[in-house]
Amino acid sequence: MQKWFKIVRRRRRRTSSVTKHYIDNKEAARALVHARLEFFNTHYGLIYKRVAIRNQKRCWGSCSALGNLNFSYRLLFIPPELCDYIIVHELCHLKELNHSQRFWDLVGETIPDYKERKRAIQKYDHLSVKDMLVV
Numbered sequence: 001m002q003k004w005f006k007i008v009r010r011r012r013r014r015t016s017s018v019t020k021h022y023i024d025n026k027e028a029a030r031a032l033v034h035a036r037l038e039f040f041n042t043h044y045g046l047i048y049k050r051v052a053i054r055n056q057k058r059c060w061g062s063c064s065a066l067g068n069l070n071f072s073y074r075l076l077f078i079p080p081e082l083c084d085y086i087i088v089h090e091l092c093h094l095k096e097l098n099h100s101q102r103f104w105d106l107v108g109e110t111i112p113d114y115k116e117r118k119r120a121i122q123k124y125d126h127l128s129v130k131d132m133l134v135v
C-alpha cells in the first residue's frame with residue numbers, strides 16, 4: 001500500500017513540468033481558489049484539508065477521499081463562471097465522492113446552470129495556457 005502510493009506520486013511529479021508561467025501565477029491561482037472556496041462553503045459548510053495548486057494539464061481539479069483538494073493553476077485563465085463551477089464541483093465531492101444525482105443536486109444548489117457550464121468548459125480542456133490567453 002505504502003509502496004504503491006510512492007510510485008504513483010513519483011510518476012505524477014515527473015509528468016508535471018514546472019514552468020516559469022506556473023511559478024509566476026501559482027500564488028494568484030491559490031488566492032482565487034481560496035476566496036471562491038470560502039465563498040461557496042458559506043453555503044455548504046464542508047470541511048476540507050489541504051488545498052494544492054498544481055501545474056496539471058489533464059484535469060481542472062480533484063478531490064481525495066481524505067478531504068484534500070487539488071486545482072490546476074489554469075483556472076486563473078478561464079472565465080470566472082467556469083472557474084466557480086470547477087470549485088463547486090470539487091467542493092461537493094467532499095460530501096458525495098461520486099457523480100450521482102445527489103452529487104449534481106448538491107452542485108445545483110449554488111450553480112443552477114451547471115450543465116451549461118460543464119459543457120462550456122470542454123472548450124478549454126485541451127488548450128494550453130498560451131492558447132487560453134488568446135481565446
Ligand SMILES: [Zn+2]
Nearest residue numbers: 089093098099
Ligand atoms: Zn467529479
